[in-house]
Amino acid sequence: MLEELERTLHEDIPITTQLGITVLRYEADALALKAPLDANINHKGTAFAGSIYAVATLAGWGLIWLLLKEAEIAARIVIQESSIRYRLPITRDMVATCTKPSPARLEQFFVMLRRKGIARLELQTQIKEGGQTAVEFNGRYVASLHKEHVYQEP
């Protein structure tokens, strides 16, 4: 399923190939995407803020994509709003890890999606470097069963 997610990202959003974004792992409680420093570097040798944002926002999008796949629900996923805080510069390949919501929150999300055809989910993504949190990202995503609900594709 991770290969399918990575293929979906590269096919649906071609610039993710140039950004070098790959799916690193999907564990019990989180999805991790990776992006290489060299493709996303700035002249100070650290990662470009826009690339950091892209990998963070797609970690959340990818997590919902996997959760919907597991639940066998076909829905569109868009991002409605987000905030990001850059605490430390990133000097290596980056790994953006998006944490699963609690089972109760996830259940509520699926109930709402099935009942209303649309549901929101707030997700947190972090990028750590050397044991420290370098980047904190919060995104509000919307899944919808119908086309007319869509705000913004990822």
Add this chain to the structure above:
Amino acid sequence: MLEELERTLHEDIPITTQLGITVLRYEADALALKAPLDANINHKGTAFAGSIYAVATLAGWGLIWLLLKEAEIAARIVIQESSIRYRLPITRDMVATCTKPSPARLEQFFVMLRRKGIARLELQTQIKEGGQTAVEFNGRYVASLHKEHVYQEP
């Protein structure tokens, strides 16, 4: 000066070339950057959220770069935090317009930068399409005269 800004973006952050980001215009009260839809498209034919963010964040960065150039101050500019709201999907080439702060706020910024060696500036950037605001971006940037103050390069 706009050619120099564009060259700086492309040389300092190579991925901006792939994103197709160019400097469109610098008027009395705003800097506008442009990015083509085709390089940043997703499978729904709208612009990728990460590309939208990249051009918006660089519009603010570029505006401060120009303001510092005009004031003949050599400083590093980084982004500390930001938020973005996607109100409508973008279906054409995008133009991100960052509005200058008020003269009073700008004066305060320069005074602080000269006195403390570091100063923050909050900037708003919008992307409009067909007369409507499609994207609202708020960024908090930090300019610093000294290396040790740096948080995150753009």
